[in-house]
Amino acid sequence: MLLACGAPALAEELAGESAGGPGGLPVKQMTVERLPDLNVPRSAHALVAPGGELTVIGGHSTGFVLTTTAEYFKDGRWHIVETLYPHDFGACAVLPSGGIIVAGGCAEPFGVGRSFGVERYDPASHSFTSLPILDRKRARFTMAPLSDSTLLLCGNWGDSDAMAFYSTQNGEDMTLPAAQGRSLPFILQTEPDNAFIFSIQGNQDEGWDSICVDQLHGDPFTVPLLNEWRPMCMEGGGIMDRYFIGDKALGGYAWLIPASRDDGQFGILKLVDGAFSLLETAEPVPMQDAAGQPLQWDALHVDRATECAYLVSVPQLSGKMWVCKIGYGEGLRGGKAPLTLLAADVWTHGQSPIYVLSVLLSGGRIAVAGGYTDDNYHPIADAFILHTEPLLQKHAAVWWWIVAGTVLLFGVALALLYRHRKRAELPPAGGVSTIGQRITQMSDLMARIQTLMEEQELFKKTDLKVEDIAEELGTNAAYVRQCITGAYGGSFKNFVNEYRIRYVQQQLKKHPDAKITALALDAGFSSTATFYRNFTSITGQSPAAWLKESKK
16 A cells, blocks of 8 residues: 555665675665655654554554554554553554554553553454453553454562463453563463463563463473573564464464573574574674664564564664664575565664654565654654665556466466475376476476366355365375465465456456455455555555556
């Protein structure tokens, strides 16, 4: 939505590379898209982008006074929405359906006390509705959604802590003791019914000599690696989704965790299949800029579609802001993750802010809105977007890979075979042993999958899984997953969602007056919020903008 918002269009193609950057890495120059200032200067707020629509919620404003407002960016300007409660240093969670839950926070100005209030933000109607309150007052805590109706809570600031399940219908319905009182904990789901909870910071701002990891099922435990590489507490509502690199639909739970050593070196930990390890990078994460100023990495965001993570720095005294792009996919496959360093001149304030808030948008864009410069009594209203990649061209069709033809299909199948040669062989059929026969077999399987999706419209099944396709074709789910991942080049979830979006596009062309929400649900999307988010992410346009352009 931001690409069609009518904001000042200052974003351009990347301006090449310069040598001699931090750590000897070449530096790519980012372009900056300036947005209008927020209506309310704010800090300690939440920053999210449901469906691509930049939204700030809560926090405090000038004089450390709480604000009961939110703002969303649309049509080139920020729109104010009243919240039911203040959420200064509160918690925020993005539900699987795209809705937003905000809760708790300081009860009074100047960061004093804690509060009970919980509310849901509906991005479609831009409105807040109240939910059952918390059982205990909380601030600087974390909420991790287990489903659209259940969240796991942990953490508190200045008061007692406990792990708790929160139902959006009934409030908290079960509480578990926490081995350590925590502030801003990580809550990382490791299985459908289990999660790890830990933090470097106690609920009285104390640090731990040894970090203890709680889990929902099982005893607390310690991990030596977490004491060597200390997980970094990140503000901004504690939104866990920004660290998730797995695929819950396929039962894969994996996370990246920002961390630092005692010597100040920054690094990335990974949690895969319940095991912690260090993500190997081709070079150390730079800790100084070219002028020798310390680089303070303040946020981490992951893009599962491109298998890239983005470290975002605090703006420097020079007015420059840095982004370290990490190709974590290579690190997951046994290699070393490559680093790309990007920089942009963004700051016009007289001194460096010590805290800004950022969120990752589609296409490698990083939005920044609000924060503070010299102290928490003087928040800022600045808002801008960093473009780490050239702007994506809008497109009405995303199905080039289907029409690419036999040559492309055979080529990617061959690449798939090479990539997986040490992991697993393709299923033998009647003594198949030559590479050419295996390529034919892979091509045939992909053709059968496409036929199943296009002729039987299997994508309309809302909870469609890889196993469903395998059952229909009478084959192994692992082979279907390998085929889709290799030939399509993306996740199974995106593969299905592109079919759904193509279906909606076809129906809109035939029936331009049809209700988009009804078409989205008919196409298999679980909610309209999920549809809007995926449509914008895949096509680079809102449905309305795409329909208008398709009529030209």
